[in-house]
Amino acid sequence: MAEPLIELKNIYKIYHMGDEEVRASDGVSLSIDRGEFVAIVGKSGSGKSTLMNIIGALDVPTEGEYILGGEDVSEMSDDQLAQIRNKMIGFIFQQYNLLPKLNLLENVELPLLYAGVPVQERKERALKSLAKVGLEEKWKNLPNQLSGGQQQRVSIARALAGDPSLILADEPTGALDSRTSREVLNFLRQLNEEGNTIVMITHDNSIALEAKRVVRIKDGKINFDGDVKDYAAIIQAGN
Numbered sequence: 222m223a224e225p226l227i228e229l230k231n232i233y234k235i236y237h238m239g240d241e242e243v244r245a246s247d248g249v250s251l252s253i254d255r256g257e258f259v260a261i262v263g264k265s266g267s268g269k270s271t272l273m274n275i276i277g278a279l280d281v282p283t284e285g286e287y288i289l290g291g292e293d294v295s296e297m298s299d300d301q302l303a304q305i306r307n308k309m310i311g312f313i314f315q316q317y318n319l320l321p322k323l324n325l326l327e328n329v330e331l332p333l334l335y336a337g338v339p340v341q342e343r344k345e346r347a348l349k350s351l352a353k354v355g356l357e358e359k360w361k362n363l364p365n366q367l368s369g370g371q372q373q374r375v376s377i378a379r380a381l382a383g384d385p386s387l388i389l390a391d392e393p394t395g396a397l398d399s400r401t402s403r404e405v406l407n408f409l410r411q412l413n414e415e416g417n418t419i420v421m422i423t424h425d426n427s428i429a430l431e432a433k434r435v436v437r438i439k440d441g442k443i444n445f446d447g448d449v450k451d452y453a454a455i456i457q458a459g460n
């Protein structure tokens with residue numbers, strides 16, 4: 222069997238607030254294969270962002286092992302984490318995080334610039350990526366000249382430009398109305414059908430139901446991990 226893309230083994234993230242200990246991740250084990258579309262769902266404070274930061278190599282766990290693409294990320298330095306992120310992960314954030322003074326092409330080019338891709342190739346790949354989200358004709362525009370949904374599509378183009386192993390989306394529809402949310406979700410589904418591995422963080426069950434597999438977090442622990450159909454059934458039953 223092929224090795225999983227993501228392997229979290231008994232992950233703890235523990236914060237100390239005075240005398241109090243907060244277990245933001247409390248023994249999480251999770252394995253995600255290439256090509257999966259997984260939603261990580263949970264209420265506010267359940268530990269989603271904590272887990273997203275670890276999966277996204279933005280932070281390291283207090284305890285436990287994280288293997289991403291065969292590499293042990295758990296004890297990497299900040300510089301090594303930055304390299305891994307650049308090489309392997311495309312991020313999509315709730316607030317798009319586009320740079321307001323750069324045009325769309327320049328925004329999409331940024332991760333390629335950091336990765337040291339030469340200028341001409343950078344432009345070509347960024348344009349191709351913008352074309353994938355249907356915005357290549359607007360490449361000269363600034364982000365604030367676009368609608369929210371279009372801006373989120375640019376951020377998806379930016380995530381795709383580096384040809385990442387993993388697309389990590391944090392509340393990708395959190396700032397969008399329901400129709401635009403649907404478009405963005407359809408788009409993520411299409412990217413998954415084209416072979417991309419997607420992990421999407423959300424507090425919203427109706428969004429989680431768009432994935433193929435759901436992992437639910439409560440108090441820093443996984444309390445459901447399974448097929449989306451089984452998840453739909455248990456929330457239908459009120460669990």
Ligand SMILES: Nc1ncnc2c1ncn2[C@@H]1O[C@H](COP(=O)(O)OP(=O)(O)OP(=O)(O)O)[C@@H](O)[C@H]1O
Nearest residue numbers: 236243245263264265266267268269270271272424
């Ligand atoms: N830097 C920190 N220092 C102390 N406690 C923290 C820190 N970051 C998170 N926590 C605590 O860890 C727990 C999980 O937080 P986390 O941000 O992962 O939740 P979340 O599921 O992302 O919530 P939300 O949906 O509101 O974003 C919470 O109790 C939170 O207060």
Ligand SMILES: [Mg+2]
Nearest residue numbers: 266269270271
């Ligand atoms: Mg959060």
